[in-house]
Every structure is written in C-alpha cells, then in structure tokens.
Amino acid sequence: MSGDSLPITAERFAKALADLSLSSLYLKVAELENSIAHLQKSNGELQEFVRQEEDKECYEAILENRDVIRRMEERIELVKREVTEVRGLPFKPRGEEKSAPVDAESRTNGATNGTAEMAGAAARNGTNASNGTTHGQQAGNAAEEEEGVFL
Template sequence: MSATSAPITPEAFLVAIKELELEQLHAEAARLQNSLYHLARSNIALQEFQNDPELKEAIADNEITIQRQKQRVQIIVEEIQRRGFPTDHVVWGNAVDGPNGEGGSADTQVGGGQQGEEGDPMAIARPEPPARAREGEVHTDDHGDGGVYL
C-alpha cells in the first residue's frame, strides 16, 4: 500500500460486497483468510528481530492490517447470514502456531458464531483446499462457461 492511499472503510466495503454473488463472497473470505495466515506467519518470524525499529514498525503495520482484514471477513459472514445462508462452512483451516507452539493447530472454523483464541470471532486460519484439489484432480464445470476447477 502506498503512503498516499487509504484502505477502504468498513462501510464502503459493505456497500461493495452487496453486489457480489454468494460464490464471490466465499472466494473473498477465503482470500482474506489466506492473507491473514501469511501476515500472522510473517509477524511470528519477525518477532525474533523486534529490536530493529523498521521490523518493529512492520510488525505493527501487519497487526493493523490483520485487524482490518478480520473485520472484513466478519462483514462478509454477516452479509452471507443476512442473505439467509448458513455460514458454518465459510472458511475452514488450521490455526497459526505461535513461535513456541501456542495457538495450537486445531481445526478452526470461521462463521457460525464460533470464537477463536481469547474470544476473537475471527481466529487466523489457513484455508484447506477441497479434497479433490488435494488429490490433484482437475474438474471442469458442467455449465459450459469454460471454467476449470482444481
């Protein structure tokens, strides 16, 4: 992000996602969860160098981004619920382990009102690929629009 641009506000994000189809909402939630996973892993790696002022600033910036992205995932979950769809399957994954193993690796489910660590409704999780993708199968859609699904 450049120094001259500001992130979209939660209100503007909500307006933007109202136009998305359900599949797109799920994809955006998964993209955000993947980003959250990598930001958390980066911060864990950077903890070793927190005496460096630049790296300390990077950790703080990542924490701000993590909070913003968690909020966006929650907004997506609420939009899916508003549309009358269940959210207990929105994002599945494994929690990020801390530097000493804290945080565990228990499966974490986002949505459906489950709470993460310390009551955080948006535990940082790594999305797992669908079983078919893990098996290396390639699937095409049956709708004739030429999409390929891994």
C-alpha cells in the same frame, strides 16, 4: 503502507458485497484468511528478528501488520453478516461443508455453502478454490516463502 493510498473503508466494503455472488463472497473470505495467515507468519519471523536485532522498522512493520490483520478480520465478519443477515443463508466456512451433506432441495433454493460454486468459479478464472489465490500468486508465494519475509 504507502501514504498515498488508504484501504477501503468498512462501510464501502460492506456496500460492495451486495453486488457479489455467494461464491465470490466465499472466495473473498478464503483470500482474506490466506492473507491473514501470511501476515501472521511474517509477524512471527519479524518478531524473532526484532528480539535479536532490536530493529525499530521491523517492530513498526509488525504493528502495521497487526492493524491490517484486524481490518481483514473485520471484513470477514462483514462477509459473514452479508451472507447470514442480509441474504438469510447459513455461513459455512471451509471444512464445515463436509460435515453436513447438502440435500437437493437446499441446492435448488440457493442455500448451498458456495463450495461447488467456488470450485467452478476457480476453474473458470484460474484461482485455487481452497485459498483464493491465482496460479501466478501461488508461484509468487512460493518465491516469497523461499525468501522468508512476507510484508
């Protein structure tokens, strides 16, 4: 990580969540989960390289990635807290929305899980509702996958 920029503090992140719509909160969780998955994959590849080459810089990158993953997981928890404790709504992560049908009354009360809103918002801003990436990011991710390293 660059010495010039620091990540936003957990307190400032939590405060900023109040201004986001429910669909934006779910998109943020999807984005964070996607980033975590890429960092975990990258760490797996880096660990293999470190075992073979005993590369100190790669080892330090693994440790840094672990810190970033921890911060991202903390942010997911902050989003969950915003949805459940502050807004008083159930938090429905991806995949759970199919297990329990949402009736018309809960839709009108705003107690949906944000999936439909997320898909609509994704269509409007060019993101993929399943993982929160934009089409450009998907193309970039494909190029990165070919190179095999996610830093």
